[in-house]
Amino acid sequence: MSIAITTQFICFTVLSLVVIIGALGVVLLESIVYSAFLLGGVFMSVAGLYLLLNASFVAAAQVLVYVGAVNVLIIFAIMLVNKKEDLKPINDIKSRRVISTSICLTLLSLLIRVDLTNVWSLSSPQNSIGEESTIRIGEHLFSDYLLPFEVASVLLLMAMIGAIVLARRDVMSKDISTGLPVDQELIEKASEPLLTNKN
């Protein structure tokens, strides 16, 4: 076995172990902060796996989107609402755990079946595009995948407008969660700079 293949094998083993153990940690750990940080580790290792597959652009995009944006926002949200309170004990926790475990195992068996039945070998393994893949991805995004790409962007825009509407209560006449009319005075007070009416 040549040195390159050995290195690749070691990297693959380490990355896979990190992904599996990290993902288990995300689900099983009690502390939500640890879970969030481990999730970042899992995302990074998945990016490493992409790198091993010669898909450097996808790996960098994975780091940028999942680690740099999604995971940072998750941690941000956790820390903004970090209340030190104990979770209420749930009575039927055992049955819930059994149900969720069985659902997860069903999904796992489905994935294993896909893995076993699919033909994974490429028609021409020599035809690896490597560094050129960035250009190919761009070409596909603007030709045959244009519609999904644009639909995804519209969806993200809708989500963003929705988030802004939820965050800025003053554009609405009544509270979304309770249905009560919004206290307009409170909103105006909050939107005024604090220092202007001091003197």
Add this chain to the structure above:
Amino acid sequence: MEYGLDLEYSFNEFLKGFGLSSEIAHIIWLPLPMLLVLVAAVVGVLVTVWLERKISAAAQQRIGPEYAGALGVLQPIADGLKLLVKEDIIPAKADGILFTAGPILVLVPVILSWLIVPFGQNLLISNVGIGIFLWIALSSIQPIGLLMSGYASNNKYSLLGGLRAAAQSISYEIPLALSVLAIVLMTNSLSTVDIVNQQSGAGILSWNIWRQPVGFIVFWICALAECERLPFDLPEAEEELVAGYQTEYAGMKFALFYLGSYINLILSALLVSILYLGGWGFPIPVELIAKFLNLPINAPFIQVFTASIGIVMTVLKAYLLVFIAILLRWTTPRVRIDQLLDLGWKFLLPISLANLLITAGLKLAFPQFFGG
């Protein structure tokens, strides 16, 4: 235009002369550039720290460090040694694992980003195809480390500092990436070597700063904000937050933050000089000088000369920008958090979007000037 020194090739050939196989030669080669980057980054930090002390002293009409070596040049080394031998304190109520992992997560992506900084045609660690995109992706990891150390310190100032750092980093990453995108649009490539080569046509006249003046300013402001330098040093605003996420840190862990911020500053300056100021290019093209002196461009002497000029030019441009950053730090007041976010989201983001759009239009209209 494939000229210049290829150190890796010559080194491998040299080792093969001793009867080693090419694989073993490659393995012996591998750690050398990594070591070189670490040394270059640390020496760069030492120089920057000395500059910062001297320039801030000059700005405030003091003398600055004077007794450690001539003109105080050994002062940064003394600082580093002091931090090395200091006691490493982890607060009793802090979260030990996250407290230790935080500074590492801040420093490692910054050093990894040096992978793509070219000092010459072949004088970079790796000419990866995704080039500058790798830097954008890696710099997005940093906020996790800041949030981690802010949370693990178990201190409200640290937490607030960490949250501010993450918010600032996320806001300024978008205009930064958009202004890089305008350059990439003109180059047709993400690779930093291609970006510099694209600017090498007519010396100083073909540098990107003339074609992308708006992008240059947006990029520089965003780079300063990403480095958390004044006027954007809100995460560690002394008067409000003690020292932000660094409050509880001491000894080597504090030194990691310190190193990280200065390496990041130098890296940003290097990238500005690569993206907008022609990288290793001399203001007058070297080919012209060689032709003027009647020397063949492939002569070994000219190649060594070109390579050394390249390194000198890159470092010179970067340190000019570091000088401007230091002057800015000691002459401007700090912005408020709402002003910072206003500037990022309501001014820089629309401007960089418009810049991208106009660049795309100009590229279609004048393909010979804006990259075909």
